[in-house]
Amino acid sequence: MLPGVSTLLEALQLLVPGASNRTLRQMLEQGRVCINGIPCRLAKQRIQPDDTVEIGDFTARRNLGHGIKVVFEDKDLLVIEKPSGLLTIATASEKDRTAYALLREYVKLHHPKKKLFIVHRLDKFASGLLVFAKEEKVKSKLQALFKRHDVRRKYWAIVEGHVAQNQGTIRSRLAEDQTLRMHSTDDSTAGKLAITHYQVLQRLPTSTSLEVTLETGRKNQIRAHLSELGHPILGDRAYGSTRDPMGRLGLHAFQLGFIHPTRAIPLLFETEMPAEFRRFLPKAEG
Numbered sequence: 001m002l003p004g005v006s007t008l009l010e011a012l013q014l015l016v017p018g019a020s021n022r023t024l025r026q027m028l029e030q031g032r033v034c035i036n037g038i039p040c041r042l043a044k045q046r047i048q049p050d051d052t053v054e055i056g057d058f059t060a061r062r063n064l065g066h067g068i069k070v071v072f073e074d075k076d077l078l079v080i081e082k083p084s085g086l087l088t089i090a091t092a093s094e095k096d097r098t099a100y101a102l103l104r105e106y107v108k109l110h111h112p113k114k115k116l117f118i119v120h121r122l123d124k125f126a127s128g129l130l131v132f133a134k135e136e137k138v139k140s141k142l143q144a145l146f147k148r149h150d151v152r153r154k155y156w157a158i159v160e161g162h163v164a165q166n167q168g169t170i171r172s173r174l175a176e177d178q179t180l181r182m183h184s185t186d187d188s189t190a191g192k193l194a195i196t197h198y199q200v201l202q203r204l205p206t207s208t209s210l211e212v213t214l215e216t217g218r219k220n221q222i223r224a225h226l227s228e229l230g231h232p233i234l235g236d237r238a239y240g241s242t243r244d245p246m247g248r249l250g251l252h253a254f255q256l257g258f259i260h261p262t263r264a265i266p267l268l269f270e271t272e273m274p275a276e277f278r279r280f281l282p283k284a285e286g
Helices: 008-015 021-029 099-110 136-147 221-228
Strands: 033-035 053-055 062-065 068-073 077-082 127-133 152-160 167-176 182-185 192-203 207-214 251-259 266-270
Touching: 008 021, 008 033, 008 053, 062 099, 068 099, 068 266, 077 099, 099 127, 127 136, 136 251, 152 221, 167 221, 182 221, 192 221, 207 221
Parallel strands: 127 251
Antiparallel strands: 033 053, 062 068, 068 077, 077 127, 152 207, 152 251, 167 182, 167 192, 192 207, 251 266
């Protein structure tokens, strides 16, 4: 489509003549540029002669009800923003009102020949980004990325108290106890390695807002690690919180990035700041 160019930035310079490089980079950062129908934010992304580059508003989210927002969809993937209070998958006590069940019906309605496969999960009371696969081979490729830690996952966590260090890493083996809660253990045969990185965003009189990056993805990993640090997440009574000023768990998965499993294009998704988080996070983070 655009012969003679090698990068996405060069393609945009031809498509939007007169625009400064700063403006073009802002368009990329805002998710307004697609390559072959997939949003791309990388100015140095290589362009092939038969690629289609589009500019528009690709960040609009469709609300499917039950608080679920579709962030991105193509023939292989479905990326959503899950609300707090909704299970990812069924449990013994709840089988129908889950993100998976609701999305499975959505896919069946619009694409009768497609199925839906779970790639990873979010805690019921956490909110944020989840990716589902529409083919089993796509699910396997995505899960391989997660296993190799080649997925970018960042969270906002609002915790109790004053976190002293500006940044840190928590590394331990996590195991599940008889109450189904996770805790660190020295028993290498019982626990699985869990690594959590955190950075302080803002300190308030009685709480601290953190940006948390997962290197591994164990059950309740962030909740258990921050609790053991002495700073449970607000609203997390299961892990020692005594305060609930947000009316929900103060944990939100705001960023998810990975290489598209069939098109080999880097994808990076971000959510807007949930209303409950606004008074706890710096405005620049919104």
